[in-house]
Amino acid sequence: MQRELSEAAGHLQAAGQVLTLLVDPTIPANAPCSAVKKKAFSVLEPERFPRVSGYLRNMEFDQTSFAWSCYAKLSLPFKRNLRHWFAELEFAGRVEDHALLKAAAFLQDRLRQGTSPRQATPSAFPVAVIPKSLKPYLFTAGQGKEKKREVDRYAFLVYRLLRNALEAGDGLVRDSAELGSLEDDLISDALWKNKDAVLREIGAPILLKPIEETGKEFPETLAAKMETVHRRIADGANQHIQLQGHGEKRRGSLVYPEEEESINSPFYSQLPSIGIADLWWLVAENTGFLDAFTHVLDRYMKREADPRLIVACLVALGTPVWSKYSNALRDHDLL
Numbered sequence: 001m002q003r004e005l006s007e008a009a010g011h012l013q014a015a016g017q018v019l020t021l022l023v024d025p026t027i028p029a030n031a032p033c034s035a036v037k038k039k040a041f042s043v044l045e046p047e048r049f050p051r052v053s054g055y056l057r058n059m060e061f062d063q064t065s066f067a068w069s070c071y072a073k074l075s076l077p078f079k080r081n082l083r084h085w086f087a088e089l090e091f092a093g094r095v096e097d098h099a100l101l102k103a104a105a106f107l108q109d110r111l112r113q114g115t116s117p118r119q120a121t122p123s124a125f126p127v128a129v130i131p132k133s134l135k136p137y138l139f140t141a142g143q144g145k146e147k148k149r150e151v152d153r154y155a156f157l158v159y160r161l162l163r164n165a166l167e168a169g170d171g172l173v174r175d176s177a178e179l180g181s182l183e184d185d186l187i188s189d190a191l192w193k194n195k196d197a198v199l200r201e202i203g204a205p206i207l208l209k210p211i212e213e214t215g216k217e218f219p220e221t222l223a224a225k226m227e228t229v230h231r232r233i234a235d236g237a238n239q240h241i242q243l244q245g246h247g248e249k250r251r252g253s254l255v256y257p258e259e260e261e262s263i264n265s266p267f268y269s270q271l272p273s274i275g276i277a278d279l280w281w282l283v284a285e286n287t288g289f290l291d292a293f294t295h296v297l298d299r300y301m302k303r304e305a306d307p308r309l310i311v312a313c314l315v316a317l318g319t320p321v322w323s324k325y326s327n328a329l330r331d332h333d334l335l
Contacts, residue, residue, distance in 0.1 A: 001063050007048075014044040068137040068153055075152035082159055087111040090174035091162065092181065099128035100165060103158050118151050125149060129161065276318070280311045 018040045021027065027036065071078075091104050103126045110117045117125075130138055138154055139147040165171030166179055173179040191198065199207045206214060232238045233252060241252045284290045290307045 001066055004066065017043045064134075065137055068134075071156045072150065072152050075156070078152075078156060078159070083111060086159065092172040092174055093165065093170060099126060100158070100161050100171075102126045103129040104162060107155060107158060117155060122149050125154065130154070130157065277311055277315050280314055284311070 021036055021039055027039075086104075087108055091101060093101050106120075106124070106126055107117055110120060134157065138150050138157065140150060162171060166173070171179075172181045174181075175184075187198065229238075233241045233243070236243070240255050242255050243250060243252050245251050284307065290305075290310055293305060293310050295305065
């Protein structure tokens with residue numbers, strides 16, 4: 001998107017030259033429009049006119065439209081990598097008749113039958129799943145007043161909304177350990193009707209006692225455990241608590257473990273030491289990776305990159321002496 005905007009701004013000079021053709025005294029007043037267009041297209045390519053003219057009219061760059069056009073171009077990898085997973089999963093949600101579930105079921109039925117969604121009639125597509133803000137990008141102009149549905153974009157929208165629902169916990173996948181429903185892990189209602197037999201089978205005494213009896217025993221049990229904890233601290237048996245002071249001023253604090261100093265293997269002490277910059281040069285000579293670096297401005301740069309400055313950046317970014325090199329690197333347009 002940034003590249004598109006930069007290209008539009010970069011061709012403003014050519015657009016100004018096109019405008020001067022309207023007042024060019026060398027062009028006769030009765031010159032045919034084709035002759036003027038020929039000169040205009042020699043200055044600015046025809047395919048660039050819409051973008052540049054929109055920029056001149058101070059129109060906002062429609063990033064959403066640009067993004068959805070890219071999704072359409074990437075439809076083949078989406079189909080190849082997502083369709084077979086999507087067709088096999090069983091989706092569910094908090095609301096079973098949700099518009100997203102209806103759209104997912106519609107696409108799954110087509111794929112499971114071995115037919116393409118493109119073969120379905122336009123009226124069969126559930127459209128309630130399409131947000132109002134995205135309708136201009138999922139429908140394009142057709143014949144007359146009829147709107148043409150972009151099937152690949154529609155499928156991608158369903159994939160993305162399903163992903164969002166699963167991440168938010170609003171969607172579920174049947175028979176999934178991670179994305180399944182909590183109810184799938186609970187005892188069924190039919191089995192719970194005989195809860196006394198189920199609890200006896202589990203064999204947990206606390207579940208067999210009346211809750212009132214457990215509530216009465218709980219304070220005594222907690223007090224006994226607290227007494228044991230305090231006694232171990234006072235006797236110095238708890239090595240994670242350090243006591244300081246005497247009498248009423250005695251206080252305890254946690255003992256945090258000290259970080260162990262890492263020791264390199266003795267193997268590395270047998271190797272000769274070299275500077276980091278020398279290591280970069282060795283890697284560059286064997287791989288040529290420095291050629292992959294491009295200037296931050298990306299366009300209109302005629303000066304060749306200096307590999308020494310690139311290596312200086314790499315070293316400086318990874319060492320505390322970054323501030324020492326930053327001004328020099330900025331002077332060379334590397335920052």
